[in-house]
Amino acid sequence: MSITYRLENISKIYDEKQILNIRELEFKTGEIFGLVGPSGAGKSTLLRLLNFLEKPSSGRIKYNGNGYLDGTLPDLSQRRSITTVLQRSALLQQSVWKNVIFPLKIRGIKITESKTLEIEELLKYLGLHELKDQRADKLSGGEAQRVAMARAVVFEPDVLLLDEPTSNLDPSNISIIEKMIERYIKKPDKTIIMITHNIMQAKRLADRIGLIYEGEMIEVAKKDKFFNDPERNLTEKFLNGELIY
Numbered sequence: 001m002s003i004t005y006r007l008e009n010i011s012k013i014y015d016e017k018q019i020l021n022i023r024e025l026e027f028k029t030g031e032i033f034g035l036v037g038p039s040g041a042g043k044s045t046l047l048r049l050l051n052f053l054e055k056p057s058s059g060r061i062k063y064n065g066n067g068y069l070d071g072t073l074p075d076l077s078q079r080r081s082i083t084t085v086l087q088r089s090a091l092l093q094q095s096v097w098k099n100v101i102f103p104l105k106i107r108g109i110k111i112t113e114s115k116t117l118e119i120e121e122l123l124k125y126l127g128l129h130e131l132k133d134q135r136a137d138k139l140s141g142g143e144a145q146r147v148a149m150a151r152a153v154v155f156e157p158d159v160l161l162l163d164e165p166t167s168n169l170d171p172s173n174i175s176i177i178e179k180m181i182e183r184y185i186k187k188p189d190k191t192i193i194m195i196t197h198n199i200m201q202a203k204r205l206a207d208r209i210g211l212i213y214e215g216e217m218i219e220v221a222k223k224d225k226f227f228n229d230p231e232r233n234l235t236e237k238f239l240n241g242e243l244i245y
């Protein structure tokens with residue numbers, strides 16, 4: 001399995017306070033990595049570094065084998081192979097269809113007949129096909145989040161960064177989005193890194209799980225090991241719901 005990201009001695013400091021301190025961490029191509037931890041632990045900050053939206057204060061992040069030292073960013077085409085879906089992603093005040101094809105337009109990707117069919121299939125899969133001409137900013141929370149997911153995968157990014165993509169959604173919306181995530185990871189050479197506050201969701205979806213606590217990666221393990229035989233006391237406490245949120 002190849003390595004998508006390798007982090008070495010990463011720190012992030014905001015207002016003289018160290019928010020992240022990760023000595024070594026790898027994310028592998030083909031895996032769903034679940035990122036868990038209490039509120040304020042640094043999960044979203046880590047995701048922003050992985051999307052190269054922000055630079056680490058020190059350390060380096062290698063992306064697809066290319067080293068990025070001292071905050072040098074990968075080139076635009078590499079950065080454009082990474083996308084993030086937030087808890088509530090902002091949508092354009094346009095139709096669902098226009099929202100979904102937007103990433104193709106900005107990348108100059110032609111919407112051929114076969115691509116149109118592919119997008120139609122994606123919308124059907126997400127239960128959005130009948131809504132494709134509706135204004136996206138008038139949708140329910142669950143519908144809007146499904147549009148955000150469609151928009152994220154439509155250009156087949158190599159890396160999907162998900163920041164609590166299903167929080168506050170009802171079970172049927174959660175199930176549609178989880179199925180889409182499971183389907184997406186089956187495509188070749190994809191990596192999904194997902195923050196979730198729902199430990200059962202991590203159990204359902206993730207191959208490996210990492211617990212962040214006060215900016216440090218406390219434990220990274222395959223799912224079964226993480227849940228059944230964690231190395232660290234803090235992981236056990238987290239799983240028992242003892243860490244303060």
Ligand SMILES: Nc1ncnc2c1ncn2[C@@H]1O[C@H](COP(=O)(O)OP(=O)(O)OP(=O)(O)O)[C@@H](O)[C@H]1O
Pocket residue numbers: 014015019037038039040041042043044045046
């Ligand atoms: N731009 C910023 N400037 C200053 N402090 C920041 C900034 N972004 C994040 N922080 C601080 O960094 C810490 C970690 O925040 P982060 O959002 O990464 O945590 P999180 O684990 O994602 O939390 P949650 O689960 O609540 O979303 C918090 O104390 C937060 O206040």
